[in-house]
Amino acid sequence: MxxxxxxxxxxxxxxxxxxxxxxxxxxxxxxxxxxxxxxxxxxxxxxxxxxxxxxxxxxxxxxxxxxxxxxxxxxxxxxxxxxxxxVTLDRELAETALGKIEAEVGQVYAAVDQDGVDGLTLIEPGYLMPHPTLPALRVARRDDLWCAPISKVLLRHHTLSDDELAATARSVVGSLATVTMSGPGTVELQPCGVxxxxxxxxxxxxxxxxxxxxxxxxxxxxxxxxxxxxxxxxxxxxxxxxxxxxxxxxxxxxxxxxxxxxxxxxxx
The missing domain is CATH 3.40.50.1000 (HAD superfamily/HAD-like)
Incomplete structure (x- = not known):
């Protein structure tokens, strides 16, 4: 047996x-x-x-x-x-974290996942979805990403590798958010400690x-x-x-x- x-x-x-x-x-x-x-x-x-x-x-x-x-x-x-x-990521903290990252590496392209069972994925101009099969709504400008509570921010950079972008983000974000790397082209900011x-x-x-x-x-x-x-x-x-x-x-x-x-x- x-x-x-x-x-x-x-x-x-x-x-x-x-x-x-x-x-x-x-x-x-x-x-x-x-x-x-x-x-x-x-x-x-x-x-x-x-x-x-x-x-x-x-x-x-x-x-x-x-x-x-x-x-x-x-x-x-x-x-x-x-x-x-x-749990949601404070949108002001998310903006601050993005600013700190861009001060180090130049422009990044961002997207957000909204909170809730019907939350949308919003992407700013220039952001390319790593999974093209997943639905996303393109917004006109970054400020539009913060229109509703979010669970996380997704980041991409036009030249840095995911490892490089994640390492830089961790070095400057501190306690503003938790930085993760979850797949090709997917570096993310989520609520601190989550x-x-x-x-x-x-x-x-x-x-x-x-x-x-x-x-x-x-x-x-x-x-x-x-x-x-x-x-x-x-x-x-x-x-x-x-x-x-x-x-x-x-x-x-x-x-x-x-x-x-x-x-x-x-x-x-």
């Missing part, structure tokens, strides 16, 4: 992790998650995407429970279509689950706090070197069903 898996909580990032590069879910990954669910494990999506941009994927996953969105700034109840918890781990801890607590019961999957530095919180962290083959260095295991890539490879072993 095969021993039961020690993990009752499966926390997965989306982009570059559970999703393939074309933003789709493979049948193998869906089957592996379903098998784990039948064994009693709970699956939590833990993503940088805001709740409105996660709903279609949660439908595809058949998820009617909780999801951690907005880099941990939102805990979303898919069944009720409401936020159980959310990470994927803070949102995951809240969602897990709501489900009565602890870090010792959790396995986490990710691909970017924004997943580091989640790996530090969970008992076991699995990085994708395509993951950023910073995350690979911290991982307990490196699986195959998101294109090669890396999550399924691990779950099939654990929930055989």
């Amino acid at each position: 095969v021993a039961p898996s020690p993990y009752s909580l499966i926390a997965t990032d989306l982009d570059g992790t559970l999703l393939r590069d074309d933003d789709t879910l493979s049948e193998r990954s869906l089957a592996a998650l379903a098998r784990a669910g039948r064994a009693g494990a709970r699956h939590l999506v833990v993503t940088g995407r805001p709740a409105p941009r996660v709903r279609p994927l949660l439908d595809d996953l058949g998820c009617t429970g909780l999801a951690v969105c907005g880099q941990g700034a939102q805990v979303y109840d898919a069944g009720a279509d409401r936020l159980l918890w959310s 990470t994927k781990a803070t949102g995951l801890a809240l969602a897990a607590g709501h489900l009565g689950l602890s870090p010792g019961q959790a396995i986490a999957f990710g691909d970017m530095p924004n997943d580091i706090p989640m790996f530090e919180w969970a008992a076991y962290g699995v990085a994708m083959a395509n993951a950023h070197p910073e995350l690979k260095a911290l991982a307990d295991e490196i699986t195959t890539s998101n294109e090669d069903d890396g999550i399924a490879v691990v779950l099939e072993r654990l929930f055989d």
